[in-house]
Amino acid sequence: MIMSWEIMRAYLPLYAKALLLVLKIGWIGIALAILIGVGCSMIRHFKIPVLQRLVSVYIELFRNTPLLVQLFFLYFGLPKLGLDIDAEVCGALGLALLGGAYMAEAFRSGLEAVEPIQMESALSLGMSRRQAFLHVVLPQAISISVPAFVANIIFLIKETSVFSAISLMDLMFTAKDLIGLYYKTGECLTLLVIFYLIILLPVSIVGSLVERRLRYAGFGD
Amino acid sequence: MRDLGIDVLFKGSNMLRLLEGLWVSMRISLISVVISMVLGLLVGALMTRKSKVVKWFTRIYLEIVRVMPQMVLLFIVFFGTTRVFGWNIEAEKAAIIVFSFWGTAEMADLVRGALISIPVHQYESAAALGMTELQTYVHVIIPQTLRRLIPLSINLVTRMIKTTSLVMLIGVVEVLKVGQQIIEANRTSSPNAAFGVYATVFLLYFIACWPISMLSRYLERKWC
Incomplete structure (x- = not known):
């Protein structure tokens, strides 16, 4: 089959519009996901009562269900309780909730990977608990969990491909619509494919650069 | 109290239909998982070979799977092949092809990771004890590899189950689609069915995946 450049050029603006929508929702969703993830992992790390339980339930619920089902529940289910959510907000929220659960796990394993001796040494140097956590434990935990964060970000961007199900005009929606029409x-x-590459290749490349740059924790590896 | 639309599930055979829908997704994921594991073991073992050509091919393959959303791959196989090659692949078969393609890459990466995580001294010690290469693999390398591999590949099963929810978007009638049909059919008698039905689907997926995740985590803690 021969591709027609004319047709592809004619479709470009539609795809570009969809790309912007994906980027907009994706960026908000992922930023929120990181916030939720870091927040939740802190709650679990410092073992804050009650909240800790709630956070565990949230993480298990959202890690073990698909985004598509979560979006259907948020978008079609919740309005029945009087909670009407706009499709774009719903997309960002769904992505944030799903991503938050994954980021929390990633960051928690980063925090766990920092040996207790680091904390003890910092305390013995006269640092306060807060200082020790902020200046010694946290930087190491971040650098350990960066690869998992990058993997999660790529995963979340890929997950945005189900947004078409809640009638957001994303790339999948545009493609399906145009196929149906013409x-x-x-x-x-x-x-x-080209448009997804435009989004994901840079993320993948920058991600591996950041990973290499931040690999200072863990001696002798 | 507000009507949550849960009563719909107990009308007629609605709950049974939902479960049948869930089974459709499960069937697709189980078949894909089995194919992925077998092919993944082969590809993963291949990836530890030193050949440059093999390395490049597998690298490109992994990169494609890493970067392309499964949804895009589904569209390519389901819509694209019909148009370009004139094949008419059923949605369910298209899904199995795509998920196996994806799962094989994931599995191969896990296998490769597990294989290269075995330190060289294990091979050398086995050789020093006079074991042949076959014996080394059977008695030393493979048992250790499996211990690292099994928890991770069980985890792949849950990811496969979650990913199969996408087949709804290429028209397979699975649990979410059945849910939609039930809601449509009961629009007038229980207008709030969307809440109850989608909450149930959410829980069904959770009930299907959670025990598997727990098992994977338990084995990981025990063995790794």
Whole structure:
């Protein structure tokens, strides 16, 4: 089959619009996910009563269900309780909740990987608990969990491909819509792949650069 | 109290239909998992070979799977092949092809990781004891590799189950689609069914995945 450049060029603006939407929701969702994740892992790390339990339940619930089902519940289920959520907000929220649970696990294993001796040594140097945590434990935990964070970010961007199910005009929606209208399947799918590469390749490359740059924790590896 | 629309589930055979829908996703993921594990073991073992060509091929393969959303791959196989090659692949088969393609890459990466995590001295010690290469693998390397591999590959099963929810978007009638049908059918008698039904689907997925996640975590703690 021969691809037509004319057609692809004609579709470009539609895909570009969809790309912007994905970037917008994706960036908000991922930023929130990191906040939620760090917050939750702190709560678990410092063993704050009651909240700790709630956080565990949240993490297990959202790690063990697919985003598509979560979005359906948020978008179609919650309005029945009087909680009407706009599709874009719903997409960002769903991504944030799913991502938060994954980020929390990633960051927690980072915190756990810092040996207790680090904390003890810092305390013996006369640092307060707070100083020791902020200046000794936290930087190491971050650098250990960066690879998992990068993997999660890529995972979350890929997950945005289900947004079309709650009628957000993302890349999948645009591709499916155009295929349905004009039957230019080859062109539409090629553009779809290209646009996802535009988003994900830079993230993947920058991610591995950051990983290499931050690999200072853990001696002798 | 507000009507939560849970009563719909107990009308007629609605709950049974939902469970049947869940089974459709489970079937797709189980078949894909089995294929992925077998192929993943082979590809993973291949990846530890020193050949440059093999390395490049597997690298590109992994990179494609890492970067492309499964949804895009589904569209390519489901819509693309029909158009370009004139194949007419059923949605369920397309899903199995895509998830196996994805799962094989994931599994291969796990296998490779487990294989290279075995220190060289294990091979050398086995050789020093006079073991042949076959004996080394059977008695020393493979048992250690499996211990690291099993928890991670069980985890892959839950990810596979969660990913199969995507098949709804290419028209397979699975649990979410059945839920939608039930809600549509009861629109007038219980307008709030969307809440009850989607909450139930959410819980069904949780009940399906959570025990598997726990098992994986337990084994990981015990063995690694």
